[in-house]
Amino acid sequence: MNKAVFQACWERLDDIGRFVSTAFVAHDLEQIRTALGEDELTGYLVSYGTGIGQTYANMYPGSVGRMILDGTEHVRDHRLLGDFGWTALDNGTDAWNDGFLGECINAGREHCVLAQPRNSKPVSVDKLKSV
Structure with missing residues (x-):
């Protein structure tokens, strides 16, 4: 085909x-x-x-x-x-959303680089979902 x-x-x-x-x-x-x-x-x-x-x-x-x-x-x-x-698709959306991202946000800026915005306000899970 x-x-x-x-x-x-x-x-x-x-x-x-x-x-x-x-x-x-x-x-x-x-x-x-x-x-x-x-x-x-x-x-x-x-x-x-x-x-x-x-x-x-x-x-x-x-x-x-x-x-x-x-x-x-x-x-x-x-x-x-x-x-x-x-x-080879490996969709880990739920694991990312419920696990990694939530734990990163809970850990805060000192322990998770993704929770350290540069020149911007922190982004919440709800904000990411709305984009």
Whole structure:
């Protein structure tokens, strides 16, 4: 099936597919970060966003702030022509929300670096859920 999808995309879009990749999305994020004048990219990335975060961190290690990768993908899978990469999803949303994040917030700024905002107000679990 993947060969058929690849062929259909090639016939319809010609070679534009070579510009559609996780690496190009990571590059776009770097351009946006630079245009906004931000010192680093910080974010809460979920599902496919975790692959983007991993790729971004590899491409721009000096521009990475604090990143939380939730529902982490195995990025290598995306490079396999015969597989779209969904075989290695590991979604730990509940464990993160109920365990790690809550314990970090309870530990406070002295014991958990994620509870130490820079130039911002502390973020609550409810605030993160609302974003």
